[in-house]
Amino acid sequence: MRLTKKRLRQTDLFVFALIFVATLLRLALIYFHWPVTNSDEGNMGLLARHVAYNGEWPIFFYGLPYMGPVEGYIAAPLFHLFGPSTFTLRLGLLLFFFLFLICMYYLTRLLFTQWMAVFIVVLFCFGSDDIISRQVKAVGEYPELLFFAAFISCVAVWLVLSSSSTDRQKRTTLGRIFIYGMLGLVAGIAIWVDFLILPFVVTAIVLLLLFRRRELLSWAGLSLVAGLLIGILPLLNYNISAPPGQNSLQVLLNLHRGASAEHIPFMRQVVGTLMIGIPNATGFTPRCPIENFPFFGTANAQCIILQGGWGIGYLILWLTATILAVFVIWRLWKGHTFLRPAWSFEERQTLMRQCCxxxxxxxxxxxxxxxxxxxxxxxxxxxTSRYLECVLVALPVTLWPLWKGLSAWRPGENWWTATSAIVSGSLLLLLLFMFMRGTFNTLQEIPGVQTAYQQQDLMVQKLLSVGATRIYSDYWTCNRITFQSEEKIICSALDEQLNPDFDRYIKYRYIVRADPHPTYAFQQGTRDITKLDARMKHDKRFGATYRRLIFENYVIYAYAGSAA
Incomplete structure (x- = not known):
């Protein structure tokens, strides 16, 4: 027994060392400005600035009345310590990644074996560029949502599988009451961040109702509800007084239906999910352009086979794992009443584990x-494949049939068992190879990202040098420039017809509109440039007031009376 415990401690130390190294890798990536920032991330940075320096307390991510800006609140105190920057904005997200891996390790160990838990940690130390980008980029919800899903699952499973002595006790321990409260608090905050977490919250509550009903009727249940209400308090506060049709649920339903008026074939949604969404979310790399798939362009057989096969393979593994779990549950439940089953301790543990x-x-x-x-x-x-990221939390269960097939092999076994073990091991190695390859490709992107960062910084300096502190540009430029300039430059978005576009922070629109001679800055080759060039040519007053500059693939129309 002592030897077993010693090995367990050694394995734990090894796992924590892996997690630490993986976190350092992501720290290095954000230090070198990977991935390239954009206006969504700039929007979160601006929100964090306003929390840190203006005393604002926004309930939602600017422009999205359903997404809690946890990332902005975490970054705000870091801005005071290290100054506002994209690096500082991303720094707090590393904690979510670190905690996510810890939760996945213990979740897998609770449900399966120690060595499978180690494999899952090794796997998640790597990842495709999309997976790693979502872990370190502060565009709202994704790093924290992945951790919340893993935490809720891990704690719910632990509460169900932990010592059954609580079933015979009249009182639940204070420690468990506290854990129930923390589970409720995290679940509430997760719902405030995004409703994508709802499947995890609902199934966790159902699981506790099935196996911990007595605890839920005690102080533990009250603690769970209290934590949940505290967590979703900002969401409740907004929706109680939200204008008609603008509550968070209605906004989400409208987004779910989509804003496009054109008829979309359902098969296009299926193809987009099966051949693009699932492979992107589960680490397939390299990925084909979207135009290579049916309903999106000219179908490419190789892309359909590779990415379609990956998506179908995932569903087959999911179905296999589901059938195995349902079969064991049905076999154990057969012949027992729902309210008073007569299971042995081992049968009850097996049933609870399968239900988890x-x-x-x-x-x-x-x-x-x-x-x-x-x-x-x-x-x-x-x-939008990012909306599927929480399927990664279920990956240990999805891969369990493969791990079970690999573990079943012993020297001298029959050919079928040996073949099954070889196939299972090969598929697990393929997945690990994909994740490692994705990480290698990510590291190769660093020089290009460094160049892009320098160009963005030079663009900000150029605008300031010509006195352009109030500008119009496209959506994907505006908030990025405003944040990178520390709000020395205020930008409002225009569409391709030079009409007002989506300004997440509406105050910026009025600030720019109040300037008699705002600057225009758009990328070369866009329709905005065509319209502005025509205006320069045909509107003498505009042509006399503005001068046309070209800098870093941008065309800038700056006020002629500003500094050179």
């Missing part, structure tokens, strides 16, 4: 079904 696995599988499929039923996979499958 089924909970995670339901979470994964619930996430996928919510995604495929929306218009997102039919319109922007690559960008």
């Amino acid at each position: 696995q089924l909970m995670l599988l339901i979470n994964a499929m619930g996430t996928i079904l919510l995604y495929v039923s929306s218009t997102d996979p039919a319109i922007f499958p690559e960008a």
Whole structure:
């Protein structure tokens, strides 16, 4: 027994060392400005600035009345310590990644074996560029949501599987009451951050109702509800007084249906999910352009086979794991009443463990079904595949049939068992190879990202040098420049017809509009430039007032009376 405990401690130390190294790798990536920042991240940076320096307390991410800006509140005190920057904005997200890996390690160890838990940690130390980008980029919800999903699952499983002595006790211990409260608090905050977490919250509560009803009727249940209400308090506060049709749920339903008026074939949503969304979310690399898939362009057989096969393979593994779990549950439940079953201790433990696995599988499929039923996979499958990121929490259960097949092999076993072990091991190695390859490709992107960062910084300096502190540009430029300039430059977004576009922080629109001679800055080759060039040519007053400059792939129309 002592030897076993010693090995366990050694394995734990090894795992924590791996997690620490993986976190350092992501620290190095954000230090070298990977990935390239954008206006969504700039928006979160501006929110953090306003919390840190203006005393603002926004309930939501600017422009999205359903997404709690936890990342902005975490970055605000760091801005006071290290100054406002994209690096500082991302720094707090590393804690979510670190805690996510710890939760996944213990979740896998609770449900399966020590060595499978180690494999899962090794796997998640790597990842495709999309997976790693979502872990370190502060565009709202994704790093923290992945941790919240893992935490809720891990704690719910632990509460169910932990010592059954609590079933015979009249009072629940203070420690468990506190853990129930923390579970409720994290679940509430997660719901405030994004409703994508709902499948995990609902199934965790159902699991506790099945196996911990007595505790839920004690102070533990009250602690759970209290924590949940505290966590969602900002969400409740907004929605109680929200204008008609603008509550968070209505906004989400409108987004789920999609804003496109065109008829979208359901098969396009299926193809977008199966061949693009699931492979992107689960680490397939390298990925084909969207135009290579049916309903999105000219079908490419190789892309369909590779990415479609990956998506179908994931669903086959999910179905296999689900059948295995349901079969064991049915076999144990057969012949027992629901309220007073007569299981032995071992049977009860097996049943609870299988129900926990089924909970995670339901979470994964619930996430996928919510995604495929929306218009997102039919319109922007690559960008919106991020909505599937929580399926990674269920990956240990999805991979369990492969791990079980590999572990079943022993020297001298029959050919079928040996073949099954070889196939299972090969598929696990393929997945690990994909994740490692994705990380290697990410590291190769650093020089290009450094160049892009320098160009962005030079653009800010150029605008300031010509006195352009109030500018119009496109959405994907505006908030980025405003944040990178520390609000020395205020930008309002225009569409391709030079009409007002989506300004997440509406005050900026009025600030720029109040300037009699705002600057215009758009990328070369856009329709905005064509319209502004025509205006320079035909509007003598505009042509006399502005001068046309070209800098770093941008055309700048600066006030002629400003500094050179």
